[in-house]
Amino acid sequence: MLIEGHGPPDAGHRLAFRSPAAFARMRRGVDFLVSRGRAAEVVIVGASADAAAQLARIASERAGGSFGWYRFTLTRLAGTLASQALGSRGLTPAGPLPLEAICARIVHRLGREGLGRFAAIADRPGFLVLSRERSTSSAWPAHGPRSRRCGRGAGPRRLRRRARSGEHRRSGRGPADRDRDRESERARELVGKPIVLLDVPVRAELEGAFVRWLVDRSTDALVTLPLGTTARSRS
Numbered sequence: 458m459l460i461e462g463h464g465p466p467d468a469g470h471r472l473a474f475r476s477p478a479a480f481a482r483m484r485r486g487v488d489f490l491v492s493r494g495r496a497a498e499v500v501i502v503g504a505s506a507d508a509a510a511q512l513a514r515i516a517s518e519r520a521g522g523s524f525g526w527y528r529f530t531l532t533r534l535a536g537t538l539a540s541q542a543l544g545s546r547g548l549t550p551a552g553p554l555p556l557e558a559i560c561a562r563i564v565h566r567l568g569r570e571g572l573g574r575f576a577a578i579a580d581r582p583g584f585l586v587l588s589r590e591r592s593t594s595s596a597w598p599a600h601g602p603r604s605r606r607c608g609r610g611a612g613p614r615r616l617r618r619r620a621r622s623g624e625h626r627r628s629g630r631g632p633a634d635r636d637r638d639r640e641s642e643r644a645r646e647l648v649g650k651p652i653v654l655l656d657v658p659v660r661a662e663l664e665g666a667f668v669r670w671l672v673d674r675s676t677d678a679l680v681t682l683p684l685g686t687t688a689r690s691r692s
Contacts, residue, residue, distance in 0.1 A: 471678040482681035489679045490516035495523040500652040541641035560588040651677040
């Protein structure tokens with residue numbers, strides 16, 4: 458459970474700090490890190506990689522150096538924790554760019570004849586982005602009205618079938634898989650360590666559940682939030 462407050466960031470608490478001023482939220486995160494010590498293992502989750510790095514840099518300058526602070530974004534931490542389980546199934550997390558590359562390859566293989574009514578717009582800018590969004594939307598849980606609209610099969614069925622069939626084409630395990638496994642094991646060891654989540658946006662129900670899971674497993678957590686954040690995002 459998160460306790461909302463403005464007192465000092467003492468150890469052993471789960472605290473939510475809200476402020477309309479970004480510098481105040483950053484300062485609170487710095488106080489949290491410095492009070493834990495520069496050699497303590499602390500997980501920093503930022504809204505972006507740059508935000509997490511900036512928090513660590515400012516706190517490190519104030520502490521006179523640091524060792525043991527691990528920086529993530531929410532999606533990178535989730536992907537790192539899940540990568541070993543996904544790897545055992547022959548799957549790997551993929552961002553928008555590799556998914557667009559897969560769609561480009563599929564569109565090329567299908568040709569104009571295989572794209573049906575979409576052949577007329579296959580060479581238009583944005584078609585691959587649309588194909589990527591539509592081909593993956595039905596493979597993941599939908600949250601919100603926009604996700605439900607995208608998941609109704611509006612995209613080319615053949616493209617979706619080809620995209621999903623490519624999920625299981627990996628064979629064997631190489632050095633990159635072993636490195637990913639070690640990184641995943643290390644990330645799991647960090648679960649339960651002190652954690653600070655700096656202005657991390659929660660846009661989906663699964664993201665909110667993941668944030669709650671992280672905070673519930675840590676006895677020492679700080680979550681900073683802009684003042685206008687809704688009650689649903691804080692829960």
